[in-house]
Amino acid sequence: MIQTPNPSVNGLADKMKITDMDIFYGSFQAIKHADMNVPEKRVMALIGPSGCGKSTFLRALNRMHDLTPGARVTGSVTLDGHDIYAPHVDPVTVRHRIGMVFQRPNPFPKSIYENVVYGPKIHGEKNRKKLDAICEQSLRAAALWDEVKDRLNRSALDLSGGQQQRLCIARVLAVEPEVILMDEPASALDPIATSKIEDLIGELKKDYTVVIVTHSMQQAARISDFTTFFLLGELIEVGTTSDIFTRPKDKRTEDYITGRYG
Amino acid sequence: MATPAQPALRSSGNASARRQFDRIATVLLWSAALFIVALLALFIGYLFYLGWSAISWHFLTGLPSEMEAGGGVGPQIYNSFYILFLTLAMTVPIALAAGIYVQEYAATGRFRDAVQFSAESLATVPSIVMGLFGLLVFVQTLHMGFSALAGAFTLTLLNLPALMRVSQEALAGVPNTYREASMGLGATKWQTIVRAVLPSAIGPMITGIVLISGRIFGETAALIYTAGTSVAYGKAAFSFNPMRPAETLAVHLWYAHTEALIPDVTKIGNGSALVLLIMVLIFNVVARVVGRQLSLRLTGKGT
Numbered sequence: 303m304i305q306t307p308n309p310s311v312n313g314l315a316d317k318m319k320i321t322d323m324d325i326f327y328g329s330f331q332a333i334k335h336a337d338m339n340v341p342e343k344r345v346m347a348l349i350g351p352s353g354c355g356k357s358t359f360l361r362a363l364n365r366m367h368d369l370t371p372g373a374r375v376t377g378s379v380t381l382d383g384h385d386i387y388a389p390h391v392d393p394v395t396v397r398h399r400i401g402m403v404f405q406r407p408n409p410f411p412k413s414i415y416e417n418v419v420y421g422p423k424i425h426g427e428k429n430r431k432k433l434d435a436i437c438e439q440s441l442r443a444a445a446l447w448d449e450v451k452d453r454l455n456r457s458a459l460d461l462s463g464g465q466q467q468r469l470c471i472a473r474v475l476a477v478e479p480e481v482i483l484m485d486e487p488a489s490a491l492d493p494i495a496t497s498k499i500e501d502l503i504g505e506l507k508k509d510y511t512v513v514i515v516t517h518s519m520q521q522a523a524r525i526s527d528f529t530t531f532f533l534l535g536e537l538i539e540v541g542t543t544s545d546i547f548t549r550p551k552d553k554r555t556e557d558y559i560t561g562r563y564g
Numbered sequence: 565m566a567t568p569a570q571p572a573l574r575s576s577g578n579a580s581a582r583r584q585f586d587r588i589a590t591v592l593l594w595s596a597a598l599f600i601v602a603l604l605a606l607f608i609g610y611l612f613y614l615g616w617s618a619i620s621w622h623f624l625t626g627l628p629s630e631m632e633a634g635g636g637v638g639p640q641i642y643n644s645f646y647i648l649f650l651t652l653a654m655t656v657p658i659a660l661a662a663g664i665y666v667q668e669y670a671a672t673g674r675f676r677d678a679v680q681f682s683a684e685s686l687a688t689v690p691s692i693v694m695g696l697f698g699l700l701v702f703v704q705t706l707h708m709g710f711s712a713l714a715g716a717f718t719l720t721l722l723n724l725p726a727l728m729r730v731s732q733e734a735l736a737g738v739p740n741t742y743r744e745a746s747m748g749l750g751a752t753k754w755q756t757i758v759r760a761v762l763p764s765a766i767g768p769m770i771t772g773i774v775l776i777s778g779r780i781f782g783e784t785a786a787l788i789y790t791a792g793t794s795v796a797y798g799k800a801a802f803s804f805n806p807m808r809p810a811e812t813l814a815v816h817l818w819y820a821h822t823e824a825l826i827p828d829v830t831k832i833g834n835g836s837a838l839v840l841l842i843m844v845l846i847f848n849v850v851a852r853v854v855g856r857q858l859s860l861r862l863t864g865k866g867t
Binding site: 364366369371394395397398399401402404406408409410411412420421423424425470473474477 | 672739741742743744745746747748749750751752755759760763764862
């Protein structure tokens with residue numbers, strides 16, 4: 303019933319490949335037989351009504367479900383052709399290469415500086431000069447540097463929600479991942495902060511592959527190159543964003559796009 | 565505009581009765597709170613009234629006497645702190661490690677339940693029972709004699725369950741988002757606990773340690789048969805040697821009143837009680853200030 307996983311459109315290389323993925327919470331099946339390819343250095347949006355499993359699916363892409371007791375993922379997820387669920391693979395390495403930005407900004411209760419260099423430090427970087435450089439570079443890339451450069455030692459919790467979320471993005475960039483997963487990163491933010499995050503995502507795809515869950519179809523249309531539609535745990539349709547929004551192949555996608563589901 | 569709202573604003577039949585009841589409840593609750601504060605103030609005031617005249621430099625630093633009047637409590641004050649230090653040095657690391665295991669590693673399971681059950685059972689053991697256990701095991705079987713070390717071991721057993729509970733609660737209070745963020749950045753579980761979770765748990769931990777320290781300061785029953793009711797002679801009374809008898813201030817308070825032959829027992833008792841109270845108060849304040857500073861520093865608010 304699933305059409306061919308989005309054919310590698312325009313000859314783009316696939317960064318990640320998800321094949322026949324099932325996700326269970328105990329006996330409840332949250333995701334059913336999902337297949338999807340994630341093109342490199344593009345933005346892939348995951349849309350669908352609340353509870354459709356899009357966040358659950360996203361969290362399987364860097365093995366965050368390992369931390370949830372009772373969650374089970376089957377099928378295969380590859381990064382550059384290597385299965386990240388293979389037995390010898392260290393989930394810590396996977397999360398190093400595939401970073402995640404969460405729905406609510408979740409900076410550590412530490413200084414701005416310490417938040418950004420948290421990742422490099424746990425991966426063994428001790429040289430203060432290098433850490434300083436990484437900090438500036440990451441904050442610049444997250445479009446936050448100019449706002450915080452004079453108060454790097456202040457608590458991250460003093461920042462506004464939008465700034466905190468860009469800090470969390472900077473914190474992910476600091477570990478130099480290849481893929482960035484974002485779980486509704488702007489849903490807790492006001493419109494201005496949201497548009498800053500969206501501009502930032504546009505910049506990020508030059509260097510990173512981005513997969514973003516969003517509940518806003520306008521947002522998906524604005525920022526993504528590809529869109530995937532989920533419904534009740536099923537991956538209904540994958541395609542270029544313009545195809546999904548203008549020429550959906552599946553009736554259910556069309557119903558959702560035109561506003562017939564919540 | 566306001567017309568439709570009018571009927572709703574008029575008080576219904578029993579409104580004044582309800583308002584009356586509301587006032588009475590407020591007064592009652594307020595009185596209960598005031599009662600507690602007043603009780604403490606009265607208690608402190610009374611102790612000052614009785615004990616203040618006993619306090620002198622000689623009393624605070626001098627050696628106690630067995631037979632004559634005019635003994636001091638210097639060694640006892642020192643011992644109280646010394647045993648507290650020994651006890652915390654053993655209790656805190658073990659309690660923290662156990663708390664981390666139960667909260668962060670053990671999912672639900674038999675072993676976790678067993679740990680919880682043991683801790684809760686241990687917490688209900690009366691301190692006199694623990695004291696007799698210490699007498700049998702540490703003082704006699706392990707040949708420690710009446711000593712600061714035997715006392716500290718006994719107090720460790722006595723306070724371990726409560727402090728484990730404290731560290732467990734402190735860890736449970738750390739938002740899960742910190743753990744997710746840290747793991748999401750490629751940290752191992754251990755790195756996550758040490759760098760993201762513990763710094764945020766330090767505040768409640770300090771509070772718990774302070775409360776338990778207060779208990780250790782005031783503990784008597786567990787110490788009478790373990791640390792003993794006497795102090796070493798002369799300078800040895802102030803040594804770091806953990807194998808010497810080490811009567812604490814709280815034990816001295818009990819001992820002076822029940823066993824000692826000194827004529828000025830009331831004065832010594834009142835003075836000891838006052839000093840004990842002041843020590844606990846000062847310790848609480850200092851520990852809280854230090855704890856807050858530490859917490860601010862670790863969570864980036866201090867700089």
